[in-house]
Amino acid sequence: EFPYVEDVMSREVVSVTEDISVAEAAQAIIKSKFDHLPVVNSAGVLCGIITTWDISKAVADGTISQVSQIMTRNVFSTTPDQPIELAARTLDTHSISALPVVDQDGRVIGMLSSNHLSRLFAGRR
Amino acid sequence: EFPYVEDVMSREVVSVTEDISVAEAAQAIIKSKFDHLPVVNSAGVLCGIITTWDISKAVADGTISQVSQIMTRNVFSTTPDQPIELAARTLDTHSISALPVVDQDGRVIGMLSSNHLSRLFAGRR
Ligand SMILES: C[S@@+](CC[C@H](N)C(=O)[O-])C[C@H]1O[C@@H](n2cnc3c(N)ncnc32)[C@H](O)[C@@H]1O
Numbered sequence: 001e002f003p004y005v006e007d008v009m010s011r012e013v014v015s016v017t018e019d020i021s022v023a024e025a026a027q028a029i030i031k032s033k034f035d036h037l038p039v040v041n042s043a044g045v046l047c048g049i050i051t052t053w054d055i056s057k058a059v060a061d062g063t064i065s066q067v068s069q070i071m072t073r074n075v076f077s078t079t080p081d082q083p084i085e086l087a088a089r090t091l092d093t094h095s096i097s098a099l100p101v102v103d104q105d106g107r108v109i110g111m112l113s114s115n116h117l118s119r120l121f122a123g124r125r
Numbered sequence: 126e127f128p129y130v131e132d133v134m135s136r137e138v139v140s141v142t143e144d145i146s147v148a149e150a151a152q153a154i155i156k157s158k159f160d161h162l163p164v165v166n167s168a169g170v171l172c173g174i175i176t177t178w179d180i181s182k183a184v185a186d187g188t189i190s191q192v193s194q195i196m197t198r199n200v201f202s203t204t205p206d207q208p209i210e211l212a213a214r215t216l217d218t219h220s221i222s223a224l225p226v227v228d229q230d231g232r233v234i235g236m237l238s239s240n241h242l243s244r245l246f247a248g249r250r
Pocket residue numbers: 036049050051052053054071072074075076077094095096097098099100160
């Protein structure tokens with residue numbers, strides 16, 4: 001009755017590598033539809049995440065620097081076949097608002113965010 | 126069967142006035158539990174909002190300045206007696222992830238965010 005991640009996720013995802021500056025990451029975030037930007041390594045595998053929160057923390061600390069210094073390396077992600085309530089559980093447990101969706105090789109193929117949950121709650125698809 | 130905003134909202138809310146710097150707003154956001162900071166006028170009435178997204182846009186544009194220059198003045202808010210699906214509808218319609226909760230005088234008494242929806246979706250309270 002409730003959908004799976006693949007029924008709800010966004011498939012347009014922008015990823016970045018960790019050698020970019022915070023200003024470049026901010027530009028990529030503002031261009032994309034998400035507050036969350038997956039970071040991938042040279043093999044295209046998910047290795048971190050940077051969000052508007054991390055950028056705001058850099059502003060709060062007064063040190064605007066490299067993405068590698070402020071990104072989160074322990075990324076929580078989900079897979080297309082996950083039931084949506086389990087993805088919501090992961091969001092709630094860690095107080096985060098989006099999960100990159102990965103395939104079996106750890107490549108980013110989508111994004112599942114709390115905006116999708118708002119849409120479901122509002123009764124829309 | 127679904128709760129009202131007052132059953133779910135957070136009651137601890139930090140508000141700021143618009144004469145603070147973006148760095149100070151970033152510090153207030155990082156200290157609070159939310160990405161969203163309501164802006165109130167000298168009468169304590171809601172008059173705007175500033176979020177981690179607005180701070181990231183300032184970083185993307187390279188101009189870190191005053192809150193009054195980057196805040197959003199047309200604020201969408203909700204009230205404690207609203208059914209949660211209507212609050213979710215407002216979030217979805219405007220692609221935002223939180224709504225200040227106001228009393229009849231327009232004073233901020235809480236915050237309703239998509240994190241609360243994640244929690245409901247996860248089957249927890
Ligand atoms: C506790 S959250 C709260 C703010 C916001 N809702 C968010 O999700 O970023 C902020 C921190 O969570 C991290 N974060 C966000 N999404 C994540 C994810 N899918 N996996 C791991 N960390 C994540 C961010 O990098 C940031 O350091």
